[in-house]
Amino acid sequence: MEERVPLASGPMSRRPRTTDASPSSRIRTQQVDDDERESRRRRFNPSLLLSPTYLLHKIILVLNIVLTFLLFPVRKVVNLLLPPGEFDNLSQSAVSNGAAKAFIKSFTAEYITPLQKQQSEDDDSESLECPFVEKGYTATVNDIANQGRLHEENGDENPPPPLLLIYVHSPLHGKVPSFLKKTFCNPRVLSLLNQHTNSGTLTCWGGSIHTADGANAMKTLQASSFPFLSLVRVESARNSNSDQTSVQRKVELLFRMEGPALQNISPNSLHSHLSNSLVKYQAILSEAAMKRLQRQEEIRLREEQDREYREALEADQRREREKLEQQRLKEEEERRMQEEIEKAETERLNKIDFAKRTLSMNGDEEPDPNDKSIKQARIRLMLPSGKRLDRRFRGDDTIDVVRSFLILHFHENDVGIENFQLSSNYPKKTLADGSKTLEEEDLCPQAVIMVQDLDA
Structure with a gap:
């Protein structure tokens, strides 16, 4: 029986040894132990702890932990002193809509509210509101383009797209407040804008050049002086180059005034320009509606002609089938009659043959009247x-x-x-x-x- 050697607690005492092992076995065991010690020595290299890369990584990790703890109170204090803004952490469309609402709020408070207070003293005056929409510039143009696309697809159920009145506001320009108070916010002009806005033939958008939407509108319309006012027609143009047909915007300029020309214009002249443009657009819509009705009438007439042609073709085919059926029945009747005639002739001939055989069997001639031998x-x-x-x-x-x-x-x-x-x-x-x-x-x-x- 072999005797086990007790294991030591050191790292080199994991392999059991036997007392009766052969010399060659002990040599191999010693070689394996030497290899294991060499491998552990290579894996655990104390010189690596002193390398610059390892030390730099550890220093950065420690500094990060220390700065996190040290700057946490500072961040809390900054949030208390400088709370998040109204438009922070919002999407681009939400920011644009918020900027439009902020502009309408400021515009209403500065120009519309005083006008409403002045009109409240006159009971017969018409109530005036701010004509601008609470949407961003891009969203407004896209909505009008989509409405135009729907109108082109089905004009009976979808109204035509409105015209777009764009006002680009420069709050630091000295002549802008005077233009807004005396001309743009003139009751006659505002009444015209409110009337067409409520009827759906006009959409008004306004924005400051100090906002992204206002800057985008100024760049798109190439506004160089202020105040700036333009009336455009937004159309939808289909792009079928890609795999999926997309709707693109096409802007047609109908009316444009800016700078001194707009500063010196009278309310009546501005009213005339806008009114004439809207009347021309109504004429365009009426002409388009007439063309659409004409196309529908042509389609209806073509469908009716196609239906009449199909009915006439079906009637001709039905008459041809009836004619063929009558001809077939006539041929069958003639064949049946011919068969009956042939059958009757055959029966008649058979009767004649039968009669001839019968008479030949019984004697074709009459018996002799003097023959007393037969009855x-x-x-x-x-x-x-x-x-x-x-x-x-x-x-x-x-x-x-x-x-x-x-x-x-x-x-x-x-x-x-x-x-x-x-x-x-x-x-x-x-x-x-x-x-x-x-x-x-x-x-x-x-x-x-x-x-x-x-x-x-």
Whole structure:
């Protein structure tokens, strides 16, 4: 039994040793232990702790932790002294809308409210409001373009897009307040703007050049002097170059005034310019509506013509089918009649052949009246025409022999009797059984047989 050596607590005492191991085994074990010690020595290199990169990384980490704790009270104090602004942490559209609302609030307080107070003394005056929309410049233009696209797709359900009146405000310009008070906020001008804004034919946007939207509008319209006022028509232009059709904006300038020209204009002249532009736009809308109605009428007429053409084509096809059906029925009727004629002719020929065979079997000639060796029957046949046929038959001839004689007589003399029956008067009976002899029917030595045409 091998004896285990107790393990030491050091790092080199993890492999058990046996006391009775061979020299070669001990040598291999010693080599493995040496390799492990060398590997651990290479992995744990104390010189790495003194490298500049390692020391710099540790210093930065420590400084970061220290600064975080030291600057936390400072950040709290800054937030208390300088709270977040109104437009901080907002999206671009929210900032634009907020700037538009702030401009309307300032514009209303400075120009509209005094005018409303002045009008409150006059009960007959019309109530005036700020005409500007509470949206950013880009959002306003996009809304009008989308409305124009919807109107082009379905003008009956979607109203036409409004014109866009753009006012770019420069608050530091000395002539701007005078223009706003005397001209733009003139009750007649504001009444015109409010009237068309409420009817949906005009949208007014205003913004300061000190905001991003105002600067964007000034750059787009190339405004160089103030005050600046323009009336534009926004149209939607489809772009089908990409995989998905997109709607782009197309701005058409209808009215533009800026700088001294706008500073010196009278309220009546501004009213006339705006009114004429709006009237011209109404004429354009009316013409477009007439063209749309004309297109709809043309489409309706074309659809009606197509419907009438389809109905006429279907009627012609129906008549052609009926004609073909009648022709088919006529051909079938002719074929059926021909088959019936052929069948009747075949039956007639079969009857004639049967009659010839029957007579040949029983003797084609009449028996000799002087021959006393056979029993004879003198038969008078009364035809439907009143003609009489007299013939002698043997007493043992059957009724079929008499019928065969009549069939051959009718065929040879072109008498049109096909179906007939035989009957006697004394005794009165119908001779329907063709297998009975004349003697059995008591037609010997003489008798009268009536021939009846069943087709008459």
